[in-house]
Structure formats: structure tokens, C-alpha cells
Amino acid sequence: METPLKNLAVVGAGAMGSGIAALFASKGLQVVLIDPVEGALPRALAVIERQLTVYAPDGIRQALARIRTSPDLQAAAGSELVIEAVPEKLELKRDIFSRLDAICGPRTLFATNTSGLSINAIASAVSRRDRFVGTHFFTPADVIPLVEVVRNDDTSPETVDRVMAALRFAGKRPVLVRRDIPGFIANRIQHALAREAISLLEKGVASAEDIDEVVKWSLGIRLALSGPLEQRDMNGIDVHYAIASYLYKDLENRQEPSALLKQKVESGQIGAKSGQGFYTWSPERRERVLREKSAALAELAEWLQRKAG
Incomplete structure (x- = not known):
């Protein structure tokens, strides 16, 4: 399959951003991973190396060599595609894209990874609304095949085609969400x-x-x-x-x-990351479950992809 682009930037080095960077680097693309938070980039590289052992054990060094890191948003300047994967805060995302709009060339495509925030609201921060889409990846972003590609009211057909081609090249199964609605389809x-x-x-x-x-x-x-x-x-x-x-x-x-959900959040019982949610989680159990489920999901996804042809 012909490479639809040669490089991209990923803004945000958390779980989602790390997975997205690992995915595209493993497919041969040059990736710059950007995050200004102290310690975020070394942690991300450790996560990426662990994830690559799941589905690209023979190409870990090559993939890691394709990823450069930077704390500065200016590093996205030469990218053909910028995928933002910062926390789900509307104003944070709008601020980042406003700055990227001034930094990146007019041909750069913008994509926001969000689970359900309005793509129209985020895209209003840029002058290139026609070159802006939502890309909703699923955790782990480098393993789960599907990505929801969400139009804003002004997204051009060319932008949709290019982003979906890039995702297919990376082994994803993108679907087009034609209308910007809260939560899109999956959520x-x-x-x-x-x-x-x-x-x-x-x-x-x-x-x-x-x-x-x-x-x-x-x-x-x-x-x-x-x-x-x-x-x-x-x-x-x-x-x-x-x-x-x-x-x-x-x-x-x-x-x-629900009252139960509210009580869990207010008492700090927010799941595996706090040690208690609907289940009890030790750090060791959390790490083991994450590792085992990532490996199992990768194996299942590969089987399903073969089955679907």
C-alpha cells in the first residue's frame, strides 16, 4: 500500500498519544511526540517499547528510532498531519490548535483525538476548518483496529480521504461519522x-x-x-x-x-488507577491485567482482521 504521508506529529504523550505514536512508527512513518510536562516523554517511550513487544517484537529498535520527542509545540511545524491527544478539556484543545494553526503550514491536516467533545467547537479555534477532523482512537490506541473519523461542518472530502487513507495504511479500520454529535457512535x-x-x-x-x-x-x-x-x-x-x-x-x-457512580467518584474509588472501583486493584494486578489484555486484544484483533479479509 502506498504511503499516504511520510511524517506526523502527536501532541500529548499520555496513554493515547503514546499508542498513536507507536502505531505509526511501527508502520515506517517518522513521528515527533510532543509534550511539555516534565517526565512525560521518557515515560511515554518506556510505554511504547513495552507495547511494541506485543505486536512488533522484531522491529522495536527501528520503530523507536523513528520517534523523536520534544517539549515544544514548534516541533510540529513540518508535519503533514498533527494528531492531538491531550486530556479531554475543550479549552486546552482549542488553545493547542490555535497555536498549531500559526505554527504549521497551510497544507497540514489537523486531527483531534476525543471521546466525544464537539469537533465543531474544537475546530473553531483554527482558520483551516476544512482540514480538520476528529479521530477517536480506542485504548490501547495501537491495538484496537477501529477509529471513528468525525467531520466538522466544514471538513472537506479530501481531508476525510487523506486521513482515512493514513489510518488504513497504519492497519486501522476507520469509519466516517458524518455528523458531529456528542459521544459519536461507540461511546x-x-x-x-x-x-x-x-x-x-x-x-x-x-x-x-x-x-x-x-x-x-x-x-x-x-x-x-x-x-x-x-x-x-x-x-x-x-x-x-x-x-x-x-x-x-x-x-x-x-x-x-447514577448515585452509585457519583458516590464512587466522590470517595476516590475511581478504578484501577486508584486501587479501588467496582473491583479491588493492586498495582501488580493492574500492570498484569493491562499487559495480558493488550496481548490478548492484539491476538484477537489480528484474527478478526484475517476473518474479515
Whole structure:
């Protein structure tokens, strides 16, 4: 496949930015990874090296050699594509793109990695709205195949084509989200699922472990091969309609986060990074699960890619 671009910049060296840099470097592109936070870049390189051992063990040195690091946003000046992957704060993203707009040449493409912030709102910080898209990667960014490419109201067809070509070259399966809506596609579906799961836990219907077991070994294993709309066709839309007619009114549909979710956040029980969430996490368990799941996801993704052709 012909290389659609030769270099890019990744702004933000956290988990997402590190994964994106590792992905493109492993495919032969020159990458500059930018982050002004002290210690962020050495930590990112250590993470990248660990991730590369999962899916590119024979090319670690070559990939790492293609990544240069800088604390200065000016390092993005010569890039054909800039992917921003900083924390989910609208004004932070707008400030970065406002500065990049002045630094980068007029042909540079801009992409913001966000889980659901408005692409229109972020793009309003630049003069090149036609050359601006959202690219929603999924954690781990270098392993999960899909990327949602989200238009703003002024994104040009050429920009969409070039960004999607770059993602396909990197081995991704990009999909186009035609309208800028909160949460895009995946997070709207994911949050609907999580809202119901948390509600079931809150009501004492089952334990966290058993709720996860149900999802992993029934819905999850099937969803890897058949999406929800295809599955409705396979089962029969009439059957779905009949069940929906009595079930929808009993499903969780609250408009605010649940009391259990609020209590967890307020008490600092925010998951693996704090040691406690719906499960208890030691640092050793967190590291082991991250490592094992990344390896398993890479293996599963490779199998699914072969299956899909």
C-alpha cells in the first residue's frame, strides 16, 4: 500500500498519544511526540517499547528510532498531519490548535483525538476548518483496529480521504461519522450498556463479576463477529420489536449519572488507577491485567482482521 504521508506529529504523550505514536512508527512513518510536562516523554517511550513487544517484537529498535520527542509545540511545524491527544478539556484543545494553526503550514491536516467533545467547537479555534477532523482512537490506541473519523461542518472530502487513507495504511479500520454529535457512535452505545450494567449492580440484581461475565461470554463474544443491527436482522426484527415493546419501559433511562457512580467518584474509588472501583486493584494486578489484555486484544484483533479479509 502506498504511503499516504511520510511524517506526523502527536501532541500529548499520555496513554493515547503514546499508542498513536507507536502505531505509526511501527508502520515506517517518522513521528515527533510532543509534550511539555516534565517526565512525560521518557515515560511515554518506556510505554511504547513495552507495547511494541506485543505486536512488533522484531522491529522495536527501528520503530523507536523513528520517534523523536520534544517539549515544544514548534516541533510540529513540518508535519503533514498533527494528531492531538491531550486530556479531554475543550479549552486546552482549542488553545493547542490555535497555536498549531500559526505554527504549521497551510497544507497540514489537523486531527483531534476525543471521546466525544464537539469537533465543531474544537475546530473553531483554527482558520483551516476544512482540514480538520476528529479521530477517536480506542485504548490501547495501537491495538484496537477501529477509529471513528468525525467531520466538522466544514471538513472537506479530501481531508476525510487523506486521513482515512493514513489510518488504513497504519492497519486501522476507520469509519466516517458524518455528523458531529456528542459521544459519536461507540461511546453512545458503550454508555448505554454501562448505564444498564451499573443500574443492575445498584439494584442488587447480580455482582459486578457476574454482570461482566454475562457481557463477556454472551454479548461480547457475539459482538466481535456481528454488530447489533446485523444481529437484529439475523434474529428477526419482528422478534426485536416484540421484546422492545415490553422491555424498553423497564430499562434504565435516567438523565444523570447514577448515585452509585457519583458516590464512587466522590470517595476516590475511581478504578484501577486508584486501587479501588467496582473491583479491588493492586498495582501488580493492574500492570498484569493491562499487559495480558493488550496481548490478548492484539491476538484477537489480528484474527478478526484475517476473518474479515
